[in-house]
Amino acid sequence: MALRALDNTMPAAVEERPKKVAKVAAPAAAAAVKDASPGSGKKKKKKNENSAPRATAAAGEQAVEYIPSEELEAAAHPKAKAAGLVAELDSKDWIRACEALNDARRLAIHHSALLNPILGKVMLAIVKTMKNPRSAVLKTSIMACTDIFNSFGNHLSSVSDDAFDKLLLQLLLKASQDKRFVCEEAEKAMRAMAASMPPLPLLKKLKAYVHHANLRVRAKAAVAISHCAARMDIEAMKEFGMSALLQVAAELLNDRLPEAREAARSVVGSMHGAFAKEAAAKGKEEEDAPSVAASWESLCSLSLPPISAQAVAKIAAPQ
DSSP states (O other), X not given: OOOOOTTOOOOOOOOOOOOOOOOSHHHHHHHHHHHHSGGGOOOOOOOOTTSOOOOOHHHHHHHOOOOOGGGOOOOSSHHHHHHTHHHHHTOSSHHHHHHXXXXXXXXXXXXXXXXXXXXXXXXHHHHHHTTOSOHHHHHHHHHHHHHHHHHHGGGGGGSOHHHHHHHHHHHHHHHTSSOHHHHHHHHHHHHHHHHHSOHHHHHHHHGGGGGOSSHHHHHHHHHHHHHHHHHOOXXXXXXXXXXXXXXXXXXXXXXXXXXXXXXXXXXXXXXXXXXXXXXXXXXXXXXXXXXXXXXXXXXXXXXSOHHHHHHHHHHHSOO
């Protein structure tokens, strides 16, 4: 604190130190000049919030066209496309991979005889593309599955088990995803699979997924099982095993997801319909044949624990 002079005069003004002023724009401007100088070796970068954003990979994916099956035309050089198809499907360039997937779809629809000899290898290559993180590749690969099912459904059981098993697993996983467009496309492919393949061998493949740890995978497998059961006659059901099929349905009736439980009810309905048809035919031949309801309850009791048998028999009971 300044002391007063003895003559009571005010003390002389103390000279204050100048305040420092923060320099904000100067370094940035200097850096810009330095970057733009000929000897700097760097190009001047402009950042304008009003300028259009750069093209990204996502923008490229939006540019990919998803062609419906009915609009795919025949390949111009089908033999050449078939010869190099597996290698093109394995390309690290995702645009080339999408083009190869569309070529596989064209061959499946218009040139199935050329695709048939390499179908197993093509399916394994498609499984690999289904694991691609790019949405465009993923969706196109699932669309390729749909076209292959529609064209080769009756022959897929003769393809190597390894190829089909891996493809089936990926379809079930994709149908269980949160991404709606992926889920819907995978469900469409699975409907084509259930509608085109012989139901008995497909049902045997799907049975293993009733015990899958993923709830959604179990539900999607249950829906596919219900589609298979709807296409089976009583002879095909007996070949699979009536008791075994009832046990699958009873287990799914206790599933946590409503989708799986509804599919299980559909399976029971299909089984009861085929069973009743056969029982009615026997009733015409044998006058003392037991009623359909009694025979059905007997089958449920022999195949299932008491609580499960009662729940299954109740589904088909007349209201």
